[in-house]
Amino acid sequence: MKLPSDHKILMPYLTGGAVADWTDHLRALIDAGADAIEIGLPFSDPTLDGATIQEATHAALTRGATLRGILTRVSEVAGTVPLVASTYANLVVRDRDFCGNLRDAGFDGLIVPDLPLEECAEFENQDLDLVLLASPATTDERLDEIARRSRGFVYAVTVMGTTGERETLAASAADLARRLTNRCELPVLLGFGISTPAQAAQAAQLADGVVIGAAIMRRVLDGAGPAELGAYLRSIREAMDEG
């Protein structure tokens, strides 16, 4: 996937199918300055997600969201900005056609948090860019390997914990960002716990961009429409660009 190199990258996250008009939200995020979008494909047991994305996932599954349904609607917006799917290993390993189906629907990349280096080889160099994750506990040796094998970008998990909004950017973010950017030609995006414009601006200084997830899904679950969601993302965009 091609991510911009002339400004800091903003990648908002949206759980596919969490609300009826989720593709309107998706378009609003693109219009508000998203450089790429991460779309969560709901899985019944999201073990790396905190309360907000768990709730969004549950809402999607309760509404009857299916992989096929989400892929069909994703193809409506494909071709605008890079689209990155994120889901758990179960959906990926059980279906030989998984990556191909995502590619056909217009996805450019895939994030699977429970598919570490030891387990991901069979899904590398497939139809999609497999984005690898790094955590504050990852050793330098593993970071070298992650930097070498990741495609598209490297997802730096800023905190030893699950997804979700936090008061401040974790102290571990700076150290991980430095260790990764030092050894990585790909863009490094920081995610987990980034929710305010100030946090986004701060995180963007440390790396090539940010991922915003739970803060968006909380607004969506609280009933924010596309316009309100777009305004929120624009405030993040502006803070990052002012840097």
Added chain:
Amino acid sequence: MGDLLIRPHRAPARVQLMDDPGPLGRFGEYGGRYVPESLIGACRQVEEAFRSAWADPAFRNQLAGLLATHVGRPTPLTPAVRLSAELGVTLLLKREDLTHTGSHKINNVIGQALLATRMGHKRLIAETGAGQHGVATATAAAMFGLSATVFMGERDIERQALNVFRMRMLGAEVVPVRTGARTLKDATSEAMRHWVGATEDSYYCMGSVLGPMPYPWMVREFQRVIGDEARRQCATALPTAVPDYVVACVGGGSNAAGTFAGFVDTTAKLVGVEAEGGAGASRGTLGVLHGVRSMFLQDDDGQVLEAHSIAAGLDYPGIGPEHVHLRDLGRARYVTVDDAEVVEAVVRLARTEGIVAALESAHAVAWVIRAAADGTLPAGSTVVLTLSGRGDKDISALKELL
């Protein structure tokens, strides 16, 4: 750097079954370590510590001593004389129901608590369904002076109030889990989420042969005391020294794994008995849950289903990876029994032998009763059955059913 150069591969064919699954934790195409990057370091530390401890005679001796003084090992191999006569087979019961805390779960937990202490951890984290593993963890924590946090689904907390009280009395913190169906699957997810943020000071004490490497292997090794003892006991109890059949109930499959480990290199036929509504081996499909690649009950979209069994301890939608491997190799077979057969089996064992088995363990009894009746078990067969736990915890449920 060498161990980081990971290539797609299959584990080499092993002559020796139920051996060390190697650093990647593969049992054929199952097993592995499907955890977030944040947990890789913690899993590796547990693996390294276990490898070192298991090779250390001092650790093995200390564990064996604790199993003798605190758990009540060795447990007897009891001839089920009257039931055997009725069924036309020779049935021997491996009495894990007689251990301290009332089920085989304690074997594994004492081992892991000893390991946690050796690693310098002061706190245990665990998941529990019916509460047996939670009670065992709370017990071991008290013995070793550790703190314990047990995650338990809210629905199970309501169903198993006595075990919740027991855990709290032992000093453990019981955290209600309110997500999903509020049972074991959700409790396990929540315990893993908690672990991600607590790897520095906490040890994850998994209750079955599930989860990421090294847990399926390590838990089997801590449970193999069941099979090793039974094998030795068979040498004197049976003229043939080895039984024709070895039978155990299977949820995740820890008591079965420990039992089978003692007999896998013999001619004994190995039979795992699953609950009709929680049959990972019999009805599951390939997937990944809670860190391991195995067979899980799931829908066509890859959403994991809730298991339903009269026995809360078998209420898990998957099965340990090594069991699936043994099945694929044809070394073990997995069968199911339904709730009605299980209740009948509890009563029949109680009235013929004076033993009230746990509903989980009664699954194995129910299969033997059925198999003896329909000829699957030829007349005169010798059968070792692991009675994994006692039925005290199920008395109020049985009172409703009978």
